[in-house]
Amino acid sequence: MKSKAAILWGTGQPWSVEEIELDAPQHQEVLVRIEAAGMCHSDDHVRLGDGYAALPTIGGHEGAGVIEAVGPGIENLAVGDHVVFSFLPACGRCQWCAIGRSNLCDFGAFLMEGSMISGGYRAHAQGKDVGTLSLVGTFSERTVVHESSIVKIDQDIPFEVACLLGCGVPTGWGSAVNIGEVKPGETVVVVGIGGIGANAVQGARMCGAENIVAIDPVTFKTDQAKILGATHTASSMEEAVPLLQEITRGVMADVGVCTVGIVEGWMIQPFMDLVSKGGRAVLTGMARNVDDSPKLGMQMFSLFEKSLLGTVYGGCNPRADIPKLASLYKSGKLQLDELVTRTYSLDQINEGYADMLAGKNIRGVIVNEF
Structure with missing residues (x-):
């Protein structure tokens, strides 16, 4: 499947928005159509080399979208589900998940390596394998992710604010x-x-x-x-x-x-x-x-x-706290609409980050039009 994504090819370079080729989801993986992605400062840290990340990589770790396909082994997610990406995966099995500290999940060791938890790459561009930042790569129209990196949400929450529940809000x-x-x-x-x-x-x-x-x-x-x-x-x-x-x-x-x-x-x-x-x-x-x-x-x-x-992640547990925060938003106790200062197309990503660095945004959000 062809899609479009913002790729970081080298430290200090701007985001390059271009066509990518996506493989089908494998065991315990899903294909998600990304409706909205938050523009967090951490992605700019990666671009500048302040933090390690294997390059090239598709940026973005805040996002929300709709599942379009599921791979084998998926039991609790289905095509059509609305989901929020969690930039920290939660396997549910390691010591940290077992004691209720899934923000420290052992799967976090894979965050900046680019490859999938089960190995290999699902995105390719210019004849090369391309990683996904924080195992999700939300600066894209579509992405393939492991089920441990997404949380199902109610379908009446707007994607523009739901995407923020994956990083900035819980953190x-x-x-x-x-x-x-x-x-x-x-x-x-x-x-x-x-x-x-x-x-x-x-x-x-x-x-x-x-x-x-x-x-x-x-x-x-x-x-x-x-x-x-x-x-x-x-x-x-x-x-x-x-x-x-x-x-x-x-x-x-x-x-x-x-x-x-x-x-x-x-x-x-x-x-x-x-x-x-x-x-x-x-x-x-x-x-x-x-x-x-x-x-x-x-x-x-x-x-x-x-x-x-x-x-990290404000000590939150993605599978418990993302739905909790979504519920607080729906009841009017948590303000999310007020956080979104401006929206951008994927092609405007570099403009959006320039605005962030200039102090113009609380949060800029990329909205994909399909």
Whole structure:
């Protein structure tokens, strides 16, 4: 089958939208027609070489679509099902899935290798095998994926917002709810208001936080944060210090979530300074894979009993939390429409990422027209 996809052929190059050839799904695989795909900053990290990925690869790890064909061994999915891609697969069998931490599933070892879990490639272009980023490759009209990478959803959820449930929404929401463990009446500070930080604000709101401080240098983003639940805003961590001192009577934030586009070592100390004694600081944003030198005053970190917590996917379990978040959207408790700033065609992908880097979008979404 012929399709069209955005391929990254080399580090630092733009996305190349071109024709691909797709093989039929094999054992425990399905063919999905992709209706919408979210444009996450992580894909640009891959393009710039901040994180490893085997190239060439079809980008994209947020998406939603419709199953068009199933391979042998598929029991709980059928043609016509609406699905959300999870950028982290969940096998349901490894130690981590068995203890309810499927965001750490052992299948994650395959994420950046490009090839399928069962081996080989299903996409080809210019006479070469082409991988799929995070095992899904949603910057495409169609893709073949392993069943562990998709979750069935109700058919009345618009694809443009459903696609966000595969990465940005659970990662941000879970950073506040699962990892930060925000409690009613607490003060929360979120550093960086993009597709993930915006949802950390929502998670804090839904937990009953009294004060939610959104920090971003782009006024458009802090204005959007207010719509999603922020009670206060600041343009920088330094500017937020006196604000937090005032609203907490000097105690500072109970929980901090850092979701800036590129986390750098020097940011750790000012981020920790926003958090109170005994506070929880959640590091969600991605750093460059060569950055191993965080700056942290270790004595006060210890004496003040602060916690610095890493997270992937916000500690969410895809098969349980994607349907839960979809239900919260349908009941009006989770705002998703407000996250989609602009939509683009697949051919406009490089324009969409330029807008993201310019701070114009909370989330840009690629919409395929069939």
